[in-house]
Amino acid sequence: MFPKRNQSAFLFVFVLCVIFVLTNIQIQAQSPVQRSASQETVSYPSLQPDQFLTKWLVLGPLPISKEKPKPEDQETQKKAFGVEFINPKLTSVKAGQSQQVGDKKYEWRIVQAVEDIVDLTQTYGDSEFVVAYAWAEINAPEAKTMLMALGSDDGVKVWLNGQLVHENWIGRAVVKDDDLFSLSFKKGKNQLLLKVQNMEQAWGFCARVIGPTLFTEKLISYTERGNLDALKLLLAHGADANSKTKFGLTALHAAKINGREGAAKLLLEKGADATIAMPAPEALVDAIFTEATTGETPGAAVLVAQNSKIIYQKGFGFANLEHRVPITTETKFRIGSITKQFTASAILKLQEAGLLSVQDPLMKFMPDYPRGNEVTIHHLLTHTSGIHSYTSKPDFMQTVTVEVKPESLITSFKNDKYDFDPGTQWRYNNSGYFLLGHLVAKLTNESYASYLKKTFFEPLNMKDTGVHRWSDILAHEATGYSYLDGKFQKAQNWDMSRAGGAGALYSTVTDLYRWNEAVFNGKVLSEKNLAAAFTPVTLKDGSKPQTAGDGYGYGWSISDFRGTKEIAHGGGLHGFVTSLARYPEHNMTVSVLTNCAPSRDLNPGGLTREIAQIYLWEKMKSQESYATAAVDPKLYDAYLGKYEYPGGAILTITRDGNKLLAQLTGQPQFEIFPRSETEFFWKVVDAQITFVKNEKGEVIHGIHRQGGQTLTVPRLKEETPAQIDPAVYVAYVGEYELAPGVIITVTKEGAQLFVQLTGQPKFEIFPRSETEFFLQVVKADIKFVKDTAGKVASLILKQGGVEQTARKIK
Secondary structure, three states: OOOOOOOOOOOOOOOOOOOOOOOOOOOOOOOOOOOOOOOOOOEEEEOOOEEEEEEEEEEEEEEEEOOOOOOOOHHHHHHHHHHHOOOOOOEEEEOOOEEEOOOEEEEEEEOOOOOOOOHHHHOOOOOOOEEEHHHHHHHHOEEEEEOOOOOOOOEEEEEEEEEEEEEOOOOOOOOOOOEEEEEOOOOEEEEEEEEEEEEEOEEEEEEEEEHHHHHHHHHHHHHHHHHHHHHHHHHOOOOOOOOOOOOOOOHHHHHOOOOHHOOOOHHHHOOOOOOOOOOHHHHHHHHHHHHHHOOOOOOOEEEEEEEEEEEEEEEEEEEEOOOOOOOOOOOEEEEEEHHHHHHHHHHHHHOOOOOOOOOOOOHHOOOOOOOOOOEEEHHHHHEEEEEOOHOOOOHHHOOOOHHHHOOHHHHHHHHOOOOOOOOOOOOOOOHHEEEEEEEHHHHHOOOOHHHHHHHHHEEEEEEEEOOOOOOOOOOOOOOOEEEEEEEEEOOOOOOOOHHHHHHHEEHHHHHHHHHHHHHHHHOOHHHHHHHHHHHOOOOOOOOOOOOOOOHHHHHHHEEOOOEEEEEEEEEOOOOOOEEEEEHHOOEEEEEEEOOOOOOOOHHHHHHHHHHHHHHHHHOOOOOOOOOOOOOOOOHHHHHOEEEOOHHHEEEEEEEEOOOOEEEEEEOOEEEEEOOOOEEEEEOOOOOEEEEEEEEOOOOOEEEEEEOEEEEEEEEEEOOOOOOOHHHHHHHHHHEEEEEOOOOEEEEOOOOOEEEEEEOOEEEEEEEEOOOOEEOOEEEEEEEEEOOOOOOEEEEEEEEEEEEEEEEEOO
């Protein structure tokens, strides 16, 4: 539905760490000096490398305007960011000191971080559209220019001795070491002042100078992403190109593994030693998961096999935190949508037995299914049926813990309006695979679980795989967790009858290895059916749709990863995220199963590829490295506008002076940097966008590349709101029920109309006519419908090709 603001992950999931190095200067670890209560200040006699500055004098919260701005009012917020509420040249601040700001007095107070991050929400409570200043004195034993790392939520400015040294107007969560910049300390006392401006929700910051302990980690992080600008900055400040992690990895090793030839060239120019031996692959995989599962955390089971031999298998973290049960390769995980390849294989086995053809219409098996004469089994297998996915319905999460009969669940979505005509588009669809699982049972006169057990699990010795049932007690089963509000808690426990053929299986990494070995060695399907399963779908008009990966077959996604073919599928539900991949040209299987979603550090899909390139990097194609090019900012104006991403999300490109900014629906705004006049890249994540023009020189779409995937994102035409008398809006104000417990609230504020879905932010809607409105943050339309008496009775929400009606209830 409408976008949620995500404060902990971005456009594409990723954070870039920054670093600080100190050379030729002795720094002793000391705590800030504390004076008497009435005279207390914060003065660091020196700084310890890698240690956060956890104690500050803070002033706030200062409202950015007399009237609380609306979230979309960027102009008011940016104006406040550009104006100072106090004199940045403060040379002395004490606790209790009064500060006049406008017509109100505020008081400086000591704030001590509990851990590394100064939590201003904890200090001041829920405060939105406000500013705080943080001050500390730092004594430097001698003059020295150093690098500082800083994270903030949201925008931040930094002054040293009254001089502005850094500013970043951005909406984001606090991520350690997000920003990297130089500080020139003078000998003796230095005054460090921060301004942190909050938009919505959480609020805080963290800052430190980083020394050799973390230096190598950060150097490698930039190398992996091919960020030449950051590498040059670090190396210019004395970074050791040959420093190693405790696992023996150097930045040059990372450049080779990730195929970053540009980064490797730079490192070699700066003295990197090419003769230092690469650590063993097993040690590098150990390093990834050991670092991610430090302490008492949920974890992962990992397996790598090549040429029908397991070459790595290990468990990390805990299957159950409460009882401290460790994860092993025998731990059973719910595997979510990896189930789809089993369902697809079952359908293809039935085709081999002559019980169906993938070209059969759905009505042959379900005569009463609406438009069943238009939908084929092929459409269901390839996500091209147009049937609305039941997991996208607003009330799905309210029912997911309750057991359901297949017929009852099918009844709940069979009469929903189609998202598109069968065969004309691609959209990931759990309804299609639930129907396929039901057909397996219907055609075999046995349960879906029984058929899979008899046909696949028993013959392949997959003794630890099956359909998950709430009533079964499974040995070695992982408990699912979610990482929320900085802690792990038990995840919402799905009743897997709600997933069926779309995602109801549990398994282990060992059983999934057995499965892949059987599939790719011709022991499951005939050669003809296997080829069909691995053939990317084409639409009715012969075009190839944008899918998960570079193409989607029957239950498998087919991609090119650095010139290497990848046939894979992932899975995800509350508490579990999984990935199973095959690299057929190298006879390699990689599987990562985790028991935490949302997770703190583990992304199985990305980790699967990271592991693959650790073993196969010498046989993979290189990747680009990126450095900022000198481009005339006047060219940026041609790129401004909105670009449509899958699912109705919109990437908004704006300009702020000489900066080009990009913001995806519901996520923070980030600067993108020019690689050429038409190519730009993000520094917070390994992602790029190329703006494409037509023969008239007009930008018509962007090409977005990230994580081995390429998306063509069309530029949307700017729509000018119609001039409508705001008095008309009064009739639309009220509550509309989209589903039981799911309400769209419509409010009027002055001459503006807003909508808010239960549990989500409020967004303004703009008139196209007196009854039709559109959103600008996402591609969605709303139409208000009147009854025969002329009263507003409902609204129709249209998003992503789907129409839903919400009845007015208040």
